Amino acid sequence: MQLSEVKSLIENQSxxxxxxxxxxxxxxxxxxLGLASVLRKKGCxxxxxxxxxxPDFLKWIVGDDTVKVWGEHSDEIKKSAEEADLLFCLDFxxxxxxxxxxxLVSVAKGKKVMIDHHQQPEAxxxxxxxxxxxxxxxxxxxxxxxxxxxxxxxxxxAGEALYCGIMTDTGSFRFPSTTSRTHRITANIIEKGxxxxxxxxxxxxxxxxxxxxxxxxxxxxxxxxxxxxVAIIKISKADHYKLKIKKGDTExxxxxxxxxxxxxxxxxxxxxxxxxxxxxxSKDDYDVxxxxxxxxxGGGHVNAAGGMSKDSLDATIEYFKxxxxxx
Ligand code: 5GP
Ligand code: MN
Numbered sequence: 634m635q636l637s638e639v640k641s642l643i644e645n646q647s648x649x650x651x652x653x654x655x656x657x658x659x660x661x662x663x664x665x666l667g668l669a670s671v672l673r674k675k676g677c678x679x680x681x682x683x684x685x686x687x688p689d690f691l692k693w694i695v696g697d698d699t700v701k702v703w704g705e706h707s708d709e710i711k712k713s714a715e716e717a718d719l720l721f722c723l724d725f726x727x728x729x730x731x732x733x734x735x736x737l738v739s740v741a742k743g744k745k746v747m748i749d750h751h752q753q754p755e756a757x758x759x760x761x762x763x764x765x766x767x768x769x770x771x772x773x774x775x776x777x778x779x780x781x782x783x784x785x786x787x788x789x790x791a792g793e794a795l796y797c798g799i800m801t802d803t804g805s806f807r808f809p810s811t812t813s814r815t816h817r818i819t820a821n822i823i824e825k826g827x828x829x830x831x832x833x834x835x836x837x838x839x840x841x842x843x844x845x846x847x848x849x850x851x852x853x854x855x856x857x858x859x860x861x862x863v864a865i866i867k868i869s870k871a872d873h874y875k876l877k878i879k880k881g882d883t884e885x886x887x888x889x890x891x892x893x894x895x896x897x898x899x900x901x902x903x904x905x906x907x908x909x910x911x912x913x914x915s916k917d918d919y920d921v922x923x924x925x926x927x928x929x930x931g932g933g934h935v936n937a938a939g940g941m942s943k944d945s946l947d948a949t950i951e952y953f954k955x956x957x958x959x960x
Contacts, residue, residue: 634759639719639746640781646676647718650743654725655684655732658884659801659836661724662687664748664770666696667787667794668721671778674786680713684731688881690839694797695790703734710734717743722758724770724798726751726932748773752922752934765934768810771798775818789826796827801836804888808936843882850876851886851901856950861957862897864890869946870904887912898957902950909942909949928956 643649649672653661662683669679673696681696684703691697701710714720714737722728726749728735738745739757747758750767767773775795778784787795799819803811806819823829850872856865866886868878876882883903890899897919901912911929913921914937921938925931931940942949 634744636760636780638744639760642719642744643672643675643677643781643783645718646678648713648716648743649677649679650682650713650717650720650738650741651679651723652682652684652720652731652734652738653723654730657683657685657687657691659691660769660771660798662691662694662697662700663794663796663798663801664723664774665721666694666700667771667791667798668723668774668778669696669699670788670791670794671783671786674788674791675783677719680710680717682710682713682734684734686880688884690836690881690884691797693835694794696794703732711737714738714741717741719743720745722747722749723774724749724751726754726763728755728757748777750934752932753926766810768808768812768815769799769802771795771802772815772818774798775822776814784821787822787825789828792822792825792827793832796822796829796832797836800829800832805833805837841879841882843877843879844884846876847878847882848886848889851883852889855890857896858954858957859895861960862895863957864893864896864899865902865950865953866890866899867902867946867950868904873904887914890914891916900953902946902953904946907943909944909946911940911942911949911953913938913940924956928952 651665651669653665665681669681672679681700683700720741720743745758746760748762750764752765754763851866887899887901890896891914898915903910915921920935922933922935925938925940929940933939
């Protein structure tokens with residue numbers, strides 16, 4: 634499939650289905666709703682799908698009230714996937730990352746476009762835009778919209794959605810993936826009317842009491858493997874009850890480990906519904922993507938990845954330590 638075909642499907646005001654990864658983050662929701670805004674302005678009928686719920690601090694983005702969440706709106710999602718002429722898969726590299734929605738996408742007859750920056754993408758789309766060096770999918774969505782000459786449709790609202798994706802995935806423009814192109818695109822977004830300090834406040838000044846208590850708790854129970862440069866942060870099921878933790882309250886906790894200069898890898902283990910969900914963050918060439926793939930059935934990026942384990946919390950952490958010691 635050629636880019637010109639994607640462009641003409643959009644110009645013909647097609648039915649569009651946009652889906653992003655489960656447990657959507659700022660880039661997932663920002664890139665999806667940013668693209669949705671532009672395509673709606675062009676006259677397309679757009680359905681935006683989240684495979685699971687997502688945190689409240691992302692619920693201000695324009696178009697959020699139209700998002701269909703699997704489980705809550707499954708019938709509408711099935712119908713939209715069947716009827717779509719064009720399906721966009723944003724910010725994920727393999728269909729298993731969208732759970733049951735993946736089956737709908739794989740049998741859908743519309744053309745599929747992937748826009749993503751994760752490592753080792755699977756070839757499930759008709760048109761694949763994969764750039765593992767891109768700071769964020771939102772940055773790639775901006776470049777894509779420009780490539781089909783629709784950037785004039787990016788207004789302040791769409792800009793704020795994309796800014797949210799770029800800002801969150803670059804750690805507020807700090808990670809090495811932040812390039813001059815990132816800043817140029819961001820500058821354009823601001824010129825188009827995006828209120829960047831509003832976006833910052835919505836995302837980073839949205840802490841609940843629970844979030845701050847969680848950070849305190851996690852820092853006091855953090856284990857350090859100083860020689861190996863590894864920090865281990867954990868939350869048990871009992872902590873969930875005790876600290877009244879809701880989805881999103883633990884967001885970003887993993888990053889604190891890396892603020893010590895000698896720590897190269899921070900791992901966050903969270904006991905959740907019978908499994909342990911793991912987040913990895915690292916610095917420089919410490920590759921947590923391969924690590925998560927090899928040992929924890931996951932993946933992601935070189936410096937930010939996730940995985941899971943079906944063992945207990947303690948057993949998972951012991952296993953992790955043994956791998957690190959033999960690394
Ligand atoms: P987080 O730790 O914020 O959940 O995820 C960090 C990065 O790794 C994100 O880019 C996310 O998409 C990816 N990631 C998280 N969990 C998994 C997983 O289980 N499998 C894969 N392939 N990627 C994951
Ligand atoms: Mn992303």
